[in-house]
Amino acid sequence: MVINNNLMADNANRFLAINSNNQASSMEKLSSGLRINRAGDDAAGLAISEKMRNQINGLDQASRNAQDGISLIQTAEGALAESQQMLQRMRELSIQSMNDTYTDSDREKIDLEVQQLLQEIDGVADKTEFNEQKLLAGDKADSSSATTASADANDGLAVASMDGVARTAAAPVSTAGDTEFAAITAWFDDTRDAVVSAMNNVFSGMGDTYSGSFDDVKAALTEMRNNPDDYSDDYYTKSIEEQLAEYDSVNQTAIRSKYEDGIKDLQSEPLIESSIVDITALETAISNYGTAMANSSSGDSGNTGGTGGTDSSTDSTTGTTQTTQQKIEALITEQKDLISDKISELEDIKADTSKTTEEIALASNLLNAWTTLQNALNEMDSWTDLPDNYNSMTLEQKAQYYDDVKADSVAGRNYDPTNTTAVYALSYINANSPNDETVASFNSIAQTIEALEGAEFDQEIEGTRTFEFHVGANQNQKISVDITAMGVVALGLEEVNMSTKEAASASLASIDSAIEQISEQRAILGAVQNRLEHTIKNVDNTAENLQTAESNIRDTDMADEMVDLTKYNILSQASQSMLAQANQVPLQVLQLL
Structure with missing residues (x-):
């Protein structure tokens, strides 16, 4: 013890x-x-459970991301549905306008609704947003990048000329007349034949199945040149691919795909690496050919254009390929022609000895008045600070604007506002030639210009914007969707109008194409939305299972x-x-x- x-x-x-x-x-x-409150409780279990927690939290956020993506897609798809309904209404109006029971005046009233619908299509594209991001306005930067990338991809085609094919000389300059037009045609045919023949020779030497396919290309280009009325007015200024696409659309063929498949083979075939087709030569030929044809169309060739100012103006208002600015410029020219024609008419009366003294005196005074107006309009054309609405001003408004500027200017201190002024001249015309058709026609054209200027479409709505939805707990686990710009210009609707039967018929094809583009985009959005819905289900299920596993370890x-x-x-x-x-x-x- x-x-x-x-x-x-x-x-x-x-x-x-x-x-x-x-x-x-x-x-x-x-x-x-919790079974594990600190690392000492279970070091390995803590490490595993923390990784699982990371995954669970990431998956929960991914599920929310995917749901937000669905909301974005639904917003875009809803807006597209409304645009498609407007296009369907425009298609209905187009078919209505093609009926001969309607006059051109009736068609102009139909066109009023069409133009408003076009404006709203642009409005929908511009205003559709999700979290302050435009969904249907495209992205010009992306479009430019895509164009650059495409150009870079085709750079190889311009590296060297094919054996036996010399670079084509520059397009002959055309002034006017059938002789020049014939020279241009022959020059283009020679260029086209040389390049197409060289393409076929290469394929033939390779024993490739594409041998002879470029004969179809040649036939298509020839058919388009021989029958220009069957295609758009400026088809000849487009690239080979664009021309063949238009040919395929009209004739229900697939020549463009043959051409593109053949070019791809030429690019990828190692046996002919040193003799790549010089597509640049043919592209340049087509571009120059188009420019020359456009120049010659102002003459007497009669193949692609009118023979005078009036015909040209008529073409500009009924054609379906001119830009709005080109239409406005043509209408301004038409206004000037009206005054010139009036002056010529008065000069003829003044020189007509069969007229009475009173008639000649009146014609002389009216001639002076119209000449005064013409000089004022010509002078204002040189001014650089005209108001934005100058082109759409009536003749009375332009005369008043001219007098106001002249009276306020230093040089206009001695300007007499009661005698030989533009306003005085027009007042004399209205008093001595009441209901003058020239004045009425001038003002009617001004109203048309005003409508066209109000119908300018947003050129910035173009390209494609890519939206990426991060739908996973780790890097690069995302789903992307491309949304193409859905404005009037991007859909190819800027020239749609119902003012004539022919314009309505041409517009129908553009409307159908736009409807197809929107349908395709909606299909893409719908497919991605369904994918996101399945992604959400999978992510939620994975998160639930991981939560169970983490609970078993940690709880x-x-x-x-x-x-x-x-x-x-x-x-x-x-x-x-x-x-x-x-x-x-x-x-x-x-x-x-």
Whole structure:
């Protein structure tokens, strides 16, 4: 029996500490509900569960991202549905306008609704936004990049000339007349034949199945040149691909695909790497040919244009390929021609000896008045600070504007506002030639110009914008969708009008093409939306399963932990009791003393 070391008390005390720690750990787990509260509880389990938590949180956010993506797509698709309804209404009006029960005046009224619908199509494209991002306005930067990339991809075609094909000389300059036109035609045919023949020679030497396919290209280009009325007015200024696409559209063929497949083979075939087709020569030929034809069309060739100012103006208002600005310029020219014709008419009357003295005097005075107006209009053409609405001003408004500027100018200090001014001249015309058709026609054209200027479409709505939705917990787990610009210009509708039967017929094809473009875009959006919906289901299911796995690792089993706590409570109390008894043992030594 010893008193310096109470081994029983030390042993009871050690177990009391162990039981107390276990009791505290069990209470902590029961209080937090977690089996792992610190790395010491389970280092490996903590590392695994933390990675799982990262994945779970990322998947939860990915699911929200995908849902936001669906919301964006639904916004765009809803706007496209409205644009498509407007196009369907325009198609209905186009068919209505082609009916001969309507006059051109009726068709102009039909066109009023069409032009408003076109404006709203641009409005929908510009105003459709999601979180301040335009959805249907495209991206010009993307469009430029795509064009650059396309050009870079085709650079190889212009590296060298094919064996036996010399670069084509520049297009002959045309002035006017059938002789020049015939020279241009022959020059173009020679250029086309040389390049097409060289293409076929290469394929023939290779034994390629495309041998002879460029004869179809040649036939298509020849057919278009021989029958220009079947195609757009400026088809000859387009690239080979664009011309063949138009040919395929009209004739239900697939010449363009043959051409493009052949060019791709030429680019990729190692046997002819040193003799790549010089497409640049033919492209340049077509461009120059188009320019020359356009120049010659102002003459007497009679193949592609009118023979005078009036015919040219008529073409500009009924054609379906001119830009709005070109139409406005043609109408301004028509206004000038009206005044010139009036002056010529008055000069003829003045020189007509069969007329009475009074008639000649009146014609002379009216001639002076119209000449004054003409000079004023010509002078204003040289001014650089004209108001924005100058082109759409009536003759009265232009005369008043001219007089106001002249009267306010330093040089106009001696300007007499009551005599030989533009306003005075027009007042004389109205007083002595009431209901003058020239004035009425001039003002009617001004109204048309005003309508055209109001119908200018947004040129900035073009290109394609890509939206990326991050739908995973890790890098590069995303779904993208391309949304093409859906404005009037991007859809090829800028020349749609119902002012004539022919224009309505030509517009129908453009409207059908636009409807098809929107249908294709809606189909793409619908497909991506369905994909995102499945993505959400998969992501949510994965997150749920990972949450279950993480729970198994990290959460505590409350029932099992209560058993342990009960055990540790009993052991702790027993350890305290044993420690108390062990501390009493050394007191027994006193009895011996």
